[in-house]
Amino acid sequence: xxxxxxxxxxxxxxxxxxxxxxxxxxxxxxxAPVVITVVYSFLTGELFQVSRPITLGxxxxxxxxxxxxxxxxxxxxxxxxxxxxxxAVGMPVAYWLHFSAGRWATPVISLxxxxxxxxYLVRIYAWRTVLGTNGVINSGLSxxxxxDEPLGFLIFSRAAVTIAELxxxxxxxxxxxxxxxxxxxxxxxEAAEDLGSSPSIRWRRLILPLMAAPMASAWMFIFIxxxxxxxxxxxxGGLDGQLIGTQINRxxxxxxxxxxxxxxxxxxxxxxxxxxxxxQGGLRMAKLNRIEWD
Amino acid sequence: xxxxxxxxxxxxLLLSFTLFAAACGDGDDSSDTDSSEDATEEAAAEEExxxxxxxxxxxxxxxxxxxxxxxxxYDNFFGAADGPIGDLGxxxxxxxxxxxxxxxxxxxxGGGEGIDLLAWTSANHAQYRSIEGTLSPITEDEVPNxxxxxxxxxxxxxxxxxxxxxxxxxxxxSFAPLGITYNSTAVEPTSYADLLDxxxxxxxxxxxxxxxxxQAASAALGYQAETLTPEELEEVIAFxxxxxxxxxxxxxxxxxxxxxxxxxxxxxxYGGYPGLGAFTENPDIKTVFPSEGTFSFVEVYSIxxxxxxxxxxxxxxxxxxxxANNATINDALAQATTVxxxxxxxxxxxxxxxxxxxxxxxxxxxxxxxxxxxxxxxxMGEFIEQYGALAAGG
Numbered sequence: 001x002x003x004x005x006x007x008x009x010x011x012x013x014x015x016x017x018x019x020x021x022x023x024x025x026x027x028x029x030x031x032a033p034v035v036i037t038v039v040y041s042f043l044t045g046e047l048f049q050v051s052r053p054i055t056l057g058x059x060x061x062x063x064x065x066x067x068x069x070x071x072x073x074x075x076x077x078x079x080x081x082x083x084x085x086x087x088a089v090g091m092p093v094a095y096w097l098h099f100s101a102g103r104w105a106t107p108v109i110s111l112x113x114x115x116x117x118x119x120y121l122v123r124i125y126a127w128r129t130v131l132g133t134n135g136v137i138n139s140g141l142s143x144x145x146x147x148d149e150p151l152g153f154l155i156f157s158r159a160a161v162t163i164a165e166l167x168x169x170x171x172x173x174x175x176x177x178x179x180x181x182x183x184x185x186x187x188x189x190e191a192a193e194d195l196g197s198s199p200s201i202r203w204r205r206l207i208l209p210l211m212a213a214p215m216a217s218a219w220m221f222i223f224i225x226x227x228x229x230x231x232x233x234x235x236x237g238g239l240d241g242q243l244i245g246t247q248i249n250r251x252x253x254x255x256x257x258x259x260x261x262x263x264x265x266x267x268x269x270x271x272x273x274x275x276x277x278x279x280q281g282g283l284r285m286a287k288l289n290r291i292e293w294d
Numbered sequence: 295x296x297x298x299x300x301x302x303x304x305x306x307l308l309l310s311f312t313l314f315a316a317a318c319g320d321g322d323d324s325s326d327t328d329s330s331e332d333a334t335e336e337a338a339a340e341e342e343x344x345x346x347x348x349x350x351x352x353x354x355x356x357x358x359x360x361x362x363x364x365x366x367x368y369d370n371f372f373g374a375a376d377g378p379i380g381d382l383g384x385x386x387x388x389x390x391x392x393x394x395x396x397x398x399x400x401x402x403x404g405g406g407e408g409i410d411l412l413a414w415t416s417a418n419h420a421q422y423r424s425i426e427g428t429l430s431p432i433t434e435d436e437v438p439n440x441x442x443x444x445x446x447x448x449x450x451x452x453x454x455x456x457x458x459x460x461x462x463x464x465x466x467x468s469f470a471p472l473g474i475t476y477n478s479t480a481v482e483p484t485s486y487a488d489l490l491d492x493x494x495x496x497x498x499x500x501x502x503x504x505x506x507x508x509q510a511a512s513a514a515l516g517y518q519a520e521t522l523t524p525e526e527l528e529e530v531i532a533f534x535x536x537x538x539x540x541x542x543x544x545x546x547x548x549x550x551x552x553x554x555x556x557x558x559x560x561x562x563x564y565g566g567y568p569g570l571g572a573f574t575e576n577p578d579i580k581t582v583f584p585s586e587g588t589f590s591f592v593e594v595y596s597i598x599x600x601x602x603x604x605x606x607x608x609x610x611x612x613x614x615x616x617x618a619n620n621a622t623i624n625d626a627l628a629q630a631t632t633v634x635x636x637x638x639x640x641x642x643x644x645x646x647x648x649x650x651x652x653x654x655x656x657x658x659x660x661x662x663x664x665x666x667x668x669x670x671x672x673x674m675g676e677f678i679e680q681y682g683a684l685a686a687g688g
Contacts, residue, residue, distance in 0.1 A: 008304065045675070048395065048402040067683040074686075133559050152496060155559070156543040234502060234546040239538070242686050253395045254504050255678035256402075 034269065041266045045259030058263035068264065071244040074158065078243065079227025082165040083219045090173030091215060094181045095207065097174075099189070109178060112171050120168070124235045127164045131155040131236075156238030164236050165226040172225075173218050180214030181207075212288040216279050224272055244268065357384030357606045363397060363406075364413030366390040368593065371614075371623045382609050394418035401428040401598070410601040411610065416454045416592035417505055417663035419464045430597045431461035436608050439615035439633070440465065446657045447592075447632045454662060455594065464594035467614050470629040470648070471590045471660060472506060473583040475566025477555050477576075483562055485585040486514055489537050498540040499551050499560035504674075504681045506565045507534055509663045514586035520664035522672040531680045537564050538684050555579050567591075568647035569628025581647075583660075591663045593629070 011017060041058050043050035062068055097105045118126075130136045131154040138150040153159060184207070192202045230245030237243070244264065251261030283289035362369040369386045391397060394414045400406055406428060434440050440448070440462065447466045450456045455464045474483050480497075483489060489498055500507075511530040512519040522530065542560050545551050551563045552574050568581040595611045597604055613619055615632075621639035624631045630648040631640055637650045649656040666672045 047674075048398045061679075065679060065683075067679065067686045070686045071682075128557075132557060134557060152542075234544070235550070238543050239541055239685065242544070246685070247682050250504070250678050250682055252399075253393050255673075255675040256395055256398060257675045257678070260675070 037262045037265050037269075040258050040262035043259055045257035045261075048256035048258065050258050050262075055259070058259040059267070061260055062263040062267055068244065068247060071242055071247050074241065075227040075243040075245070078158065078162050078165060078241075079223040081162055082169055082226040083223035085166055086169045086173040086222050087177070087215050087219045089170060090177045090218065091211065093174050094177035097178050098181045098184070099186060109175070112174050116171050120231070121235075123168060124164055124232055127160065127167070127236060128155065131160055131163070155236060156241070158237070158241040160236040160238070161233050161241040161243070164232050165229065168232070169222045169226055173222060176218040176221070177211070177214060180218075181211060184210055209288055212286070213283055216283060220272075220276055220279060223275075228268065357382035357609055358603050359385050359387055360410045360603055360606050360610060361408055362386050362388040362411045362413070363400070363409045364391060364411070365593070367627075368413035368595075369411070371619075371626065382606075382613060384606055384610055406598050407600050408602055409598045410603045411607040412596040412598060414464075414594060414596070415663070416464060416466065416594050417509070417665050419454065419594055419596065427599055429463045430599045430601060430604065431457055431459065431463060432465065432597060432608065432611075433461055437462070437465065437612045437615065439612050442615060442617060442633050442635050444632055444634050444653060446653070451657065452662045452664070454592065454664070464596045465611055465615070466592045466594050466632045467611075467620060468593040468624050468627055468629045469590045469632055469662070470567040470569055471583055471588045471656075472510065472565055472567050472663075473581050473588050474562055474564065475551065475555065475570050475579065475581045476562035477558075477560075478578045478580050480561040483584070484582055486510075486533075486537060486564070487586075489540055489562060489564060494561060495540050496542045497561040498537065498542060499554050499563040500538060500541045500544050501548060501551055501563065501565045502544045502546050502685070503548075503565065504678060505663065505665050507681065508666060508677050509589050510565060513589045513661065514584070516587075518661075518664065520667045521670050522666050522677075523670045524672055524676075527666075527672045527676065527680065530677075531684070534681075534684055544685055549573070552579065567629070572628035572643065572647075588660045589663050590630075590660065592632070 006014070040050050042054050042056070044053055044055050045058070097109060101108060128135070132138070133150045133152070133155070135155070137154060138147070141147045142150065188206060189202055192206050197205070227243065228245045229243060230249050233241050233243045233246055248261050248264045248268075251257045251264065280289060360369075366388075369388045391414075395418070397406075397412055397414055398418070412429075443466065446452075447455070447469075455462055455466060457463050474486070474489065476483055481488075481491075481494060488494075508522075508530060509519045511533040512522065512526075515526070515529055515533060517526045517530070541564075543554065545554060545563075548566060548570055551560075551566060552570050554560045555563065556574055556576055556579070566581050570581060571577075571579040595607075595614065597607045597611075601607060614623065617633050617635035617639055620631050620633040621636040621641075621644075624636070625641045625644050628644065628647065630644075630650070631637060637645075640650075666674050666677050668674075668676075
């Protein structure tokens with residue numbers, strides 16, 4: 001018989017107590033909707049409803065329709081570009097903020113966070129002002145005599161969606177990577193320097209290994225958010241910049257075919273899960289998945 | 295595992311609170327345990343409260359609170375207290391939708407309980423009738439102003455508004471024919487064919503409103519969108535494909551289209567209604583009904599079967615069909631009135647936008663908006679898949 005006495009403090013600090021609210025929230029707002037979506041994906045869609053018989057037709061449609069493949073490819077291309085560029089830019093910024101910015105670190109990171117305060121749609125519309133036919137870039141180039149006709153590809157294109165997503169996602173990358181790099185002490189760099197390592201070796205053999213897992217997490221997060229976006233493509237995408245989220249939205253909100261929409265959504269979840277497992281596997285093989293700070 | 299005294303004390307407090315709350319009840323059945331003195335005091339208080347409620351009701355009218363679900367702006371045109379519906383004493387508890395499908399999906403999942411009034415678009419209404427039991431039929435006695443509707447709406451020429459018994463499921467209060475909205479300094483189209491002019495390549499805006507496209511193409515080709523066959527759908531898609539080849543952008547809304555016309559991003563929009571020009575200071579933004587034919591969207595009110603305040607909703611709808619009120623709201627919306635006696639009352643600007651002079655002739659040639667119903671093998675799902683392919687540049 002366990003005779004240990006559990007005090008109030010101990011009870012509140014018990015792992016089960018601490019984890020319970022998060023677990024309940026995840027069960028209610030993540031796990032349950034995912035289960036419902038999976039169930040829907042195997043049922044026959046009617047008008048804004050699903051019913052029996054059970055079918056694989058939704059998956060067949062999702063996998064064979066050209067439009068789905070086109071939009072999925074767009075999503076992957078834009079997601080990879082946005083995630084890679086934002087992490088590549090965010091990492092040096094985080095490094096500078098932590099090791100070199102000194103008293104500027106707080107104001108700069110505050111500005112990065114403040115840039116997210118402007119509404120999502122406001123920032124998308126701002127890009128229209130910048131990239132538009134009569135926008136800042138075209139007017140500037142035209143005024144300086146560099147172009148005779150406005151550059152039409154700047155807006156309502158895959159390029160426009162990519163540029164806007166880069167802008168929307170970069171603050172997230174910087175904040176995530178800055179939070180991850182803070183435990184690395186200057187002592188580590190100084191010790192490496194004292195041992196004769198050059199800046200590139202310090203970057204390659206000290207910083208990157210320690211930051212690999214956080215960078216992978218940031219990459220994955222930004223990839224998921226940017227590749228599944230359906231609002232930015234609506235405002236900036238034209239006909240060649242539509243992403244897979246747009247098609248899912250149409251199934252759910254226009255045709256009311258919950259079965260097909262759910263099948264596409266489940267395939268996206270599966271794709272993201274496989275990608276996540278591959279990244280984790282890669283980190284594990286490179287022995288970069290578990291970092292001991294002390 | 296044992297608990298310390300602190301934990302036992304906490305548990306005891308929680309138990310005591312639970313028992314105390316249970317003993318108090320919700321107040322409705324507490325009179326059973328009241329002493330006679332308490333009961334007398336409570337009766338006096340109730341009488342006083344009742345008097346106040348009566349006074350309040352008399353002051354506010356019989357409208358009460360209406361739980362509204364629908365387009366933003368169709369719920370409270372004149373303010374709760376002032377203006378023509380002030381006497382009804384209606385206050386709105388409103389939920390606005392992003393698309394008409396929000397109504398259908400909500401009712402299909404059983405989430406429509408307690409909603410008193412819906413405002414949506416007739417094309418969607420025709421589809422949503424398949425969700426049985428969601429709407430409460432309305433008789434003409436319940437909304438006396440229905441008799442003032444323009445004859446095509448009153449007769450339900452297009453089988454959009456009434457059930458098989460002749461009772462109203464959707465009451466039209468506003469409409470607008472759709473056409474080509476354009477910047478007249480750049481182009482003067484008169485037909486969809488004009489949009490194919492090489493000078494407009496990459497200068498046409500396409501609203502991302504699938505229902506609009508299936509109806510526009512069907513109307514242009516002489517088909518009924520509601521009863522499309524697979525062969526007709528192929529032609530509809532081919533028609534759309536040709537015009538979409540000229541497209542610069544797939545725009546999320548009519549408001550966005552106006553912004554694009556104003557900023558010079560596009561010169562014409564495949565889809566748009568005359569009132570759109572009223573929402574911009576630019577007099578060069580105009581709308582033409584294409585020679586291939588047009589169609590109208592019709593805004594309607596419905597009352598769900600589970601409405602708590604059906605009387606209030608009926609009173610509101612009746613007020614909205616009052617000629618003076620209807621003219622005022624359609625002036626504000628820059629849309630056309632559905633009420634005959636409101637036609638002479640609309641503003642000069644509104645009268646210039648719509649074919650009030652010959653509504654009979656106009657409606658003889660042009661229908662109202664419908665969506666594929668699936669009767670001949672083409673439902674909205676079949677259309678959306680092809681639409682998605684076009685939207686992805688296919």
